[in-house]
Amino acid sequence: MSSEYATPTRLTDRTDDLVSWHETVVSNHDDDFEAAKTLSTRLGAHTTTEAVEFGFWTPELVERGVPESKVWLELLTPPTETDPGDTDHRTVSFARERIPMTRAGEYHWVAVEDVRAGTRDELGALYQLVYEEGGNEHTIQDPVSYSVPFGAFAPAEVYDLDALDQTRADRDYFEALGTDDERVSTTEDDGIPRIDPATSMLEIHPGTATERGSLAGLAEVYEGIAEKQRAGDDLEPWERAFAGYDGIQVMPVEPLTENEEEHDFWSVTDDTEDELSVEVARPEMINWGYDIVVSAFSAPNPAILETGRPDELVDFIAACHDLPRPIKVVFDVALGHADNRGAELLSDRYILGPGMYGKHLDYTEPTARAVFLEMQRRKMDFGADGIRVDGAQDFTSYDPETGEMYHDDDFLAEMDRVTQEVAGTEYRPWMIYEDGRPWPREDWELASSYRALIEQHPHSFQWSPITFAHNTPALLTFWATKWWRAREVGEFGGNWLTGVANHDTVRRGTQIDPTVEFNQSPVNPYLGDDYPETLDEAYDNAASSMLFHCFLPGVPMDFVHANMRAPWGFIRDTDPTWNVKVVSDESKFLYWQVRDEDFADDRFFHRVKDLGFDSREELLTFMNALSSAVGATDYDLDVMAAMLSAMDQPLGDDLSAEDLEAYGYAWMRDVHDFANLGYWHDEQDESRARFRHQTREFRHDRPWLISDLDEDADYFTYRHPTDGTVLYYGFRNSPDGSEQLLFAANMEGVPVQVSPESLADDAAGDENAPTIPTDGWEPALVAPGVDDATDVEIANGQAIVWRREP
Template sequence: MTTDAGVRLLDEPTDELLAWHRETAAAHDDPFEAAKRLTERLGAHVVRDGSDATVADDGTGTHDGTDETRTEVGFWTPELLEDGVPAEDVFLEVLTPDADVDPGETDVREVRFRRDRVPLRREGEYHWGVVAGMRAGTRERLGSLYRLVYRENGSRNDGRDDGGGWETVADSLAYSVPFGAFAPAELYDVERLDETRADRDYFASLGTDEERVSTTDHDGLPRIDPAASVLEIHPGTATESGSLAGLADVYEDIGEKLRADEPLAPWERNFAGYDGIQLMPVEPLTENPETHEFWSVADETEDELLVAVGRPDALNWGYDIVVSAFSAPNPAILESGRPDELVDFIAACHALPRPIRVVFDVALGHADDRGAELLDDRYVLGPGMYGKHLDYTEPTARAVILEMQRRKMDFGADGIRVDGAQDFTSHDPETGEMYHDDAFLAEMDAVTQEVAGTEYRPWMIFEDGRPWPREDWELASSYRALIEQHPHSFQWSPVTFAHNTPALLTFWATKWWRVREVAEFGGHWLTGVANHDTVRRGTQIDPTVAFNQSPVNPYLGDDYPETLDAAYDNPAAATLFHCFLPGVPMDFVHANMRAPWGFVRDTDPEWNVKVVAEEANFLYWQLGDEKFDDPTQFRRVKDLGFDSLDSLHSFMDALAASVEATEYDLDAMAAMLSALDNPLGGGDGENGNLSATDLDAYADAWMRDVYEFANLAHWRDGQDDDRTANRLAVREFRHDRPWLREDLRDGDYFTYRHPTEGTVLYYGFRESPDRDEQLLFAANMEGVPVEVSPDSLAADAAGDANAPPIPTDGWEPALTAPDVDAGTDVTLANADAIVWRREP
């Protein structure tokens, strides 16, 4: 509770804050440099300076009767000046619940909030204030909600009028948005969160732990070293709860078993053996305004709001962000609704016997269209590939975006993966063309983190396929542009980028030139074929096409689902990337589990039907009759009348065709599909025919069914013991040999046997830098069985004038695929592999 004086502006501290603003602006001739300093204090911060602005030491965030929380708030508001809004009409609106509210509860319920409006002070394009009486959120309770409001003056018409003649501005730098980015933000005590995190010792030791940090930059700050291997995880479908808390439980249980030397369950092995995790984006998402109501005002007076609230439960792969509140965790994956959950997950990873580095996937290039409702126009350059294209040249917007990154990473991330770095482009007014904004990417690289009192630089990873999406991008991209600019950084490799299809025959033959590049200069690449994009793209291939693409690889499985599973998880690929090639191997947990994965989102009322239509081939690749007949799966689609996989196939194929035929006109599509025999209809279409509403309902049912179908909890019991043991073994092999990350050296050798004669056989020879171990690798990447031995490989290499002599004696099997006999003369069937070792 607040003091009797209530929520109010503190004049003298506010004056000091404005004086600091003026001094900071005057000290920098460059507007961007000034903005970088100013944006550090934007948002809402609990002031904790040891004076009368303290929070009680009991950890609850309550007051002891004498001290009172002070909150410093700041907003960048150029639109208010452009619209001529008088300074005296701008306020901070503070909403304090009149009873305890559980922000983790997803069920919508009505909550009454007391409303206070506090005048703010204007300085240039900013509004500032130091406010007394706000309640700071903690792990145990919801804090005061807040937003900037101003009296409507009739000069704006962007749909943000919250009623009563007031319009609102969201805090784009909020730390907590328990009811979503379109609701008021929560004042959160992030300093206390940092002070109480369980992994403070992990960060305190960064400067001395040579296993995790062996490099320092010119300024002396430690930089997190790259992982030996990485696992990509989608938090929303990784566990039954679909939350970071559920994921933390998985790693806490794994840690307990490892410390007790107890065996892991086969499904647990799919999460283990890595020292890096790349989380798919954990930022707040866009919302469907027609179906998502996580904050809805039911009634209001001047002093109170009655609001229907619920923790967001949007289903999404994570990349449909709104940019605003980027620095807050996505509440849809917070079981408790508390930002602490993200820190708890990171701490669980850091507490493992071999700590796991956590990498955040920063997808600022995926600004959804609805983000424009929350951001000032000066953030947006125009339409972009995924919605809105941000303007990285606007000085303050540029600074705010970097500050968003800093705050998000300060939750304790070890690394940052910049999604789609090739999409960070800006407009050159002189040439009229777009250019890669490498200066902004350099600013992203320069951001430092401070966690638990330790300042450090994160492991830097870029996804950059420039000149993608130019038509010849696959031939033209070096995948090294940013490594050359930032030698400490890593990039996704050409066999990791989005469009790889190992389920098709000749993939490993036609991709050889890219795989060879990994061997030659892939030491700073993330490698491997399985990630959220490659598996998704694999499910979108039409396997029935007879021309214009390679046929489906008949050696991988007896049906399409088996083929896809084995394409993205097989011993040959796992051994190649983990036991021989340089770089950092990365796997996708859904591929490890051989679980379904697709493009999932329920957030876009305009394009959902089109997105679902593009997933028509998902039925071939992921959904056989046995899986569809499971009564627990695809319940919503079945409730719509699709009682067989054949009927669903027919409808999805027709839906996909209708999108192209009508150029995505929903009414025309509904009319076209009404002529077919399908169970839909009876909605608001005439005479029981299909309507656009029916198609929307089908799309929503599909998305929700696929999201549940992809949840890994359904696939735990089906894990093969031998397979998962082998994959864990290849990861441990990698960890035991950190030298494998480096490029092949003189004396090493990597090739494929040609002529292939029906088998794409990769093989190679590597020697450790101190020359105490030699490895001989062979894998049947695709094709008919082939016999191999050290003798045969040495003889094969002898025909290559560029090959070093490969020893023929002293080799012992170090690692074999589950179906391969350990020996020197072995037969490798499709996707089988072996590694021999010897001590010179």
């Protein structure tokens, strides 16, 4: 194999130049953090025309006294025909070279020539740092790599990022942001443009959004939509679920943790001095995206790259940018924690200690702080327009003087200051924070303003209180009890993301026990005839869609699974410790998302059927017992197995903890398949899909709706007393005075009669209300089932918008 390529060789002069640069950076900065921000830009592998430069931050080696002579860069060059997109396990023999590295402070550097760099068409050389200590060899993976074709626990790939950037299909999109000479009209002091917010946005989980479960599959969806829109062809109903938006938030696309008991995508089988034989496969894991190890954060998750190439992420972004109305792509960045296995890949200096979601990161360590920001910069440089910071309230640090944790707003401000450079254009992304502080304090629902970071960064957006995780619109009185939060959206929600459906809220809906007769509101009987219909209607109805898209300020966001009324829940097979507990927490999914005919369908639930479950009812009985056993035993799997063995269930009368774990994995994988939108294309209702699309177009035709209501000219309230119906209604005026809108929605309750005259009469009783005209109104958008008139009856989940020209 050695004859296929030149042997990688250390370049001493270039390596010395790297070390000299390092020393200059350190000497020119008194502040460790500022120096680390510069040094971190050259960590990892960077291709140049003459060489590839490598850098690692290795404080643990220096602290433990590992000699420089015992540290090497290991390069593993695969055969040229190796397919990184192949999910089949097979053995690959890599040519192996070890290159001495030079230490500078806590860093190791080296420049190497004749290193194969990965491209769209070819797998490049893999690399890792190797060191010897106590007679044993150990490896360190690159935490700021651009490509990890075999997962974060395997060596990273040298990748030609310059070639990727030069060949991306949307270069014109970025160049249109302006050249250095043109950047004169900007809100930023330094002349760097910031991406404007979207008008409306869609949240997507790449792993279940298409039959292929990949970014290539998503790109194909949007390429097909663009082709039809340019040709003037009608979209299929399922395509409409993806269309009409100018923003997409993709759930995290970072490399994930792996389950040691279930996953093995890189396993050394044999090694010699010049060759390493490894059983490899492109990772296949089930996860909703938030269980990241932080290491390799800057690379795309290979589990959603069917080609195994980072180009696939760029191609998806380019497909969105290429629509007749370009779609901005927002990355969901979950740097607020690391999965527990992150400690296996990261230096201890990155980690503060255990946290709510695994490991709590140390944002006060200067170099770790800089590297986290560098991870963000590199990931966003794939071409994202915006960044959504997941759980910003979780970015906390420890104050040794008070002995307490505090919100590290300085670090969040550093995240806001990171700029991107794509296709030669520097820009600032649209900044979005999810921040429910003081969550998880017990009174967070009352205490959170959802505005803390907007007040610090007026250009930024936050998730609104109606959008944050714990909303349950399938329960009666939701819209009555949440009125105060809805009113806040109207009064100061212009910098909020709004909408009731997202990956967290729908999941919370499926966790409700609908049989509870006390301590919670009853299920809304007006939404549907069974629980699945009720849940579908709760997160996708005309009233809530029109409320956010046609009337209230902010940026409305929908969830594609809710748009298609497809199943969605918590999915992951990456956690060997809490696997069964998570499944038990999701036990009510069977009430809300699975009909008898769904379970009987040969396409679904074949794994639990193979375990002996013949009906949904039988499975539901077992799931309820499993959930009770978790609570009764404080999650002791052995005791749980003994308890469940005593009941009549298909798994037998001699259950073990291993049997329960196997059941948990089977359930999670079946739900993952069940939630794949490819199965639900033919179930879409044409009139509903078309109408929801119209609500989004209504918004795009009126971009002024993003602004807060004018307290003098606009009005938003609910009819009280409710008399059995929660009727929201409101009046808005366009800033240029050319249009007025009158909105009415039956958010929940019995049918109610409304007209401009009746609403004007209601408002007349409020001394703070403006005068609502009663003449000249014409229906502008009418929910399915409502008469196209000025005096109409609207049932639960229906709405109407009238318009007039003053």
